[in-house]
Amino acid sequence: MATIRIPTPLRPYINGQSDLDIAGETVGQVLENLVHQYPALRTHIFNDNGELRPFVNLFLGEDNINDLQGISTPLREGDRILLIPSIAGG
């Protein structure tokens, strides 16, 4: 179980919520469970081949999962995942 924080641009796809508690023992499992619960999110996180989109960054605590074990990164109870999108406004 981890808490995943969804950024403003994607909140319309999760009924306007900000933080979601999602089951899973790895980052990848949490993401799978997330898009299973909220199918409209899928295309925003994964490409057609089921890979993470390169403009979506996931941080476990303060660290990019790419600097850990990617989507295989194991989770501990109460871990916090941040989903960081590209935004360009100015």
Added chain:
Amino acid sequence: MLPTLSHEEILRYSRHLLIPEVGLEGQRKLKAASILVIGTGGLGSPVSLYLAAAGVGHIGLVDYDVVDESNLQRQVIHGTAAIGELKVESARRRMLDLNPGIEVEVYNEPFTSQNAMRIAADYDVIIDGTDNFPTRYLSNDVCVLLGKPNVYGSIFRFEGQASVFDARRGPCYRCLFPEPPPPGMVPSCAEGGVLGVLPGTIGTIQATEALKLILGIGESLIGRLLLYNALDMTFDFVNLKKNPKCKICSAEPEITELIDYEAFCGVPGHDHDEGSAGKEWDITASELAERLKNGIPLRLIDVREPHELEISRIPGAQLIPLGQLAGRLSELDSAEDIVLFCKAGTRSARALEVLLSAGFRKVKNLKGGINAWAREVDPSLPIY
């Protein structure tokens, strides 16, 4: 050799001179410094005002736009009297009023691969206050190639990001975002809106970081990304590392000169919400009005969000927000003539692509959206 300060300058900057971390030497560093601000909009406004007030001796402003009434909710460097005026001229006037002792150089041109290296070359620090992906990648690449720090800030609705990208000492923008999002996947402020005070928060953070870089004090945002959410009132920091495979700042870069950034991002290098789906698929407001007057049957679909109906609406239109369209195709009949519209034509152009890829052919995009309808057909409607 740092420039000296006059008695007037000593008085003006006395609150800086009292801080040991700035002091007389720091203020002289600021006077000697040059900072380029790309974009004189939401972020560029507070950045430019505070850099001018702080006594940064040479400030460059790049923008080619004119002040529009819809800018003034957040672009606080411009005033109502400046509507229609070049943004760089309006900003320069305000900055020199605030501090006549500085120099403001203006570049009334888009920041492009052709002029970016030339413009940026003379500046110590570059501040990215642009409003679109192509110019963000361009600013980053210019800074990496010239070996300059890029003070990054970006905003959307209630959410802001800030960092300092300096490839000599840490990651660059491409390390974090190797590729831009597909066109249309991330809405811009012109489409999605932005809380007016948000660029104030992020812009002042950018100005702070730029001043710290010049002064050589404190812990900069190099290697860290700040995430601010005004709605939740949260500040989160995450660590950024250099990507060993980064296409521009790694040991063996693929990119060694500026590229075509609009082609790379698939979107134009500005955030003007004026959507067209291409000549073949557009219908003008006047043409649509003519068809409706002549009683030609057609299905009018409004792809905006429900709260936008309170601002303006076209009678007889059915609301299907863009985000729901793909899931509600069964409500539409491909044998009918369909006209899609939104605020200004950007979202409806995207909606048109959704319908085309689902096999619809008798479908048109209202060019310029309901705002064009308000201008050309029904002046009783407000433009937003």
